[in-house]
Amino acid sequence: MKKNILLLLLLALSDLVFGQGLRQYEFLYGTALRPSRTDGMPSRTMADSLNHESVRNLYPFTQPIQPFQSIQPKQKWYNRLYDKVFQENLVIINRPGNLITADPLFDAEPGRETVAGQNTWVNTRGVQAYGRLELGERGKDVKDVKDVKDVKGVKDSLNQFSPTFEFYTSYYESQARFPHYIDSLAAVSGGIPGQGFILLSNGIWDHSYATGWTRYTANKFFTFELGTGKNFFGNGYRSMLLSDNSRNYPYFRIDTKFWRIHYTNLWAEFQDNKYHDGPLGAYQKKYGAFHYFSYSLTNRFELSFFDAIIWQGRDSLHTRGFEINYLNPVIFLRPVEWTLGSPDNALIGVNLSYRLPQYTILYGQFIIDEFDISQIKARKGFWGNKFGGQIGAKTWIPLRKVKEVKGVKGVEGVEGVFLQSEFNFARPYTFSHWTSKQNYGHMGQPLAHPLGANFYEWVSFARLHWDRFLLEGRYSRAKFGANFDGLNYGQDIFLSFDSYVSKFGNYIGQGLTTILTYKSLTGSFLLNPSSLLNIFITVTDRHQVTENQGIHSLWVTFGVRNSLRNFYYDF
Secondary structure (H helix, E strand, O other): OHHHHHHHHHHHOOOOOOOOOHHHHHHHHOOOOOOOOOOOOOOHHHHHHHOOOOEOOOOHHHOOOOOOOOOOOOOOHHHHHHHHHHOOOOEEEEEOOEEEEEEEEEEEEEEEEOOOOEEEEEEEEEEEEEEEEEOOOOOOOHHHOOOHHHHHHHHHHHHOOOOEEEEEEEEEEEEEEOOHHHHHHHHHHOOOOOOOOOEOHHHOEEEEEEEEEEEEEOOOOEEEEEEEEOOOEOOOOOOOOEOOOOOOEEEEEEEEEEOOEEEEEEEEEEEEEEEEOOOOOOEEEEEEEEEEEEEEOOOOEEEEEEEEEEEEOEOOOOEOOOOHHHHOOOOOHHHHHHHHOOOOEEEEEEEEEEEEOOOEEEEEEEEEEEOOHHHHHHOOOOOOOEEEEEEEEEEEEEEEEEOOOOOOOOOOEEEEEEEEEEEEEEOOOOOOOOOHHHOOEEOOEEOOOOOOOOEEEEEEEEEEEEOOEEEEEEEEEEEEEEOEOOEEOOOOOOOOHHHEOOOOOOOOOOOEEEEEEEEEEEEEEEEEOOOOEEEEEEEEEEEEEOOOOEEEEEEEEEEEEEOOOOOOOOO
């Protein structure tokens, strides 16, 4: 019974997008594209998890891959050593109602940027720990059944819900040297994408990275989570609503689930690294409140509504701090913002997905920062019509059905090919505001798409999973208009939108036309599924062409790492 419950949980956490780390190993958690019934339709008992896949859990690795028993059979010492290295978490404390796991973390990546003739490397050490405490009793389990009459006790236990308390923490300390194009991006944003921001001499970066949260699941309807980390809304590789592109930030989140509804309330604290509280003070704070209402119209069609408000913590007149009016969890935020008469940054959006029979999902997003319907009808390129969107598809092509991934006990799935392709865009000045203290960004990095605004992008993936082997190829092409001659053409969301170049005649790609082509090929072998420890080699070809020049980078890197984080270097 525990095994079956675990498999259901793994499927519920399965549909993750592909990044340069954790998301490459989606296959370990099953695939939400695989139907749970032979007729291709999702099971009604799993309707909530399968039909609300756009509300992402970015930390599925906290749940153990294998359902360990509290009493392990005696093994030879070399068998135990093999399991620890290639199968299990290093530390496992598993008692009835309690589970704690812990692992050391590594990321050793020597490399070479061949065009510039530059050696690169990453040297990361870290540790992670996860714990779960069940605060109630579930009743009988399968192993306790000794008589046919006890079957009723098992059924009763399935209908019972045990409140749980969970925690997760991880800490990384890193030194690294990257290719020149990543250094350039870091110099503009104030730090390595998604990470820290201390630059030592000779182009060496030294930074730490911490994640931590506590989660209380009160009943089958409510989950409360407080921590420092990231959040993601959407079905795609990118999210035009809220992505995991930026650095970690403090947040409080409430998830409410009932019937065919999943409603997420999220409050977060961000920072603006362009402003300090005094010469030696900390970065100024800004805050965000988010609602995400997901409704499954059918077993195949999911429709979600999104809204967000960003406001600064203080200005030249007073310290505002956290606005308690935005704590209301059951209404949309725009009316509150109007009632306050505030100049806060408000955004609204929609996400939808449709599951075709068998293994294919179509998905899309639309985000509105600001618009004037009369100006849209006039079609004069009004600068204040700020919006963006996404459309994409992904499919799973099974090659061979297996009862479990080779060497990964307790995981039932298929081996095959995953294909995904999507198109993203944002008009000039989208996500910006009159000050960066209220724009849609955190620590110099966008909260949505890493390119900011004023761009088109097409990105595609092909991935082959075979036992513990993974082969991934990707191709993306983007067109954006960069700023030049000190003018703001709408690509940098950290510039004030009051500095727009022209009131009318604005279009996507205006400014210094830039074409960015990104190709990569990765091969890896999974050493330990519990901590996603793997050996890998990646070849990346990046070509950026403007009207005046081209910048080419060919980067080869290999090594061993725990792929537990998603970082984006593909822009």
